[in-house]
Amino acid sequence: MKPDPETALHLLHSLRYGTLATRSIQLPDYPFPTALPFVPDEKHCPVFLLSRLAEHTKNIHTDPRAGFLVADMAEKQVLENPRMTLLGDIATINMSHELQSRFLRYQPEAEQYMALADFAFYRLTPQKIRYIGGFAQMGWLEQPDWENVDVLSLEEETALIQDLLGELPPGVRLLGLDRYGMDMERLGKRERQKFPSTLRSADQIAATVKRLLASL
Structure with a gap:
């Protein structure tokens, strides 16, 4: 089953947090997962405000490849709930005034961190997306599917x-x-x-x- 990109982006927009998995430099080649808030940008790509001192940020600067899991945890049966994993590359970005304002509408608590010198904005650009709508409802989205919305x-x-x-x-x-x-x-x-x-x-x-x- 090939999922509908609209269904996937609706899930992304409905959630505040996800789990980012980067490639560990402390234990090479092992994944390093961490929970993070995020905001989708106008192209529906996750944007993060990260400290340069954090382990996941150090990992990103060594290897930008990452996975980001978002899941609807409203129900207790997690395997029946929608979730998806975005596989792609993370890079620092220069925030326009409009994108910064959008970020703060979604995550107003981030304003206190923006004033600190060691925090910067990063964007995950998906290369491939695995969407699971529930039991036996799953499929892959390719980069053009996401880019063409x-x-x-x-x-x-x-x-x-x-x-x-x-x-x-x-x-x-x-x-x-x-x-x-x-x-x-x-x-x-x-x-x-x-x-x-x-x-x-x-x-x-x-x-x-x-x-x-x-x-x-």
Whole structure:
């Protein structure tokens, strides 16, 4: 079964944390897994804020190849829950103002670390993705599958979020928008609201988000 890229990116957007596995320099060739917060960028690639003193960061600078596991742990039966592993390369990135603002909407606690000199932003660019939707529901996504999804630019997202601030119900924060759905926080809990279809224009996104917010 070849999974739908949209299904995979919806899972990525619904979660706050994952497990990053890098290649250990302390015990060469062994994987070194660690739990980390992340934020998907506008191209649905995980972005991390990492300390250069951390073991996983030292590993990355020796070998950028890594795996990143995200899993829906809402139910107790982990083997029946959606999860996926992204295999790819991690590199430092220069954050635009828009991407930095997006990161802080999703992970506001990161602001205290951004002021420290030893922290920097890194992005995982997937080369291959293993998606498991549940028992006997699994398949691979290739790099072109991920690269070819429709992208909402950061500039468009920033303008849309600014325009929609007045539409937000009490207790709701709008975290991010893309052409497939919106990410929000309601009463402190992360939620992913899927759009009924891929939306091609900013006007379509704005109208759909307003309807979704009005229904909350």
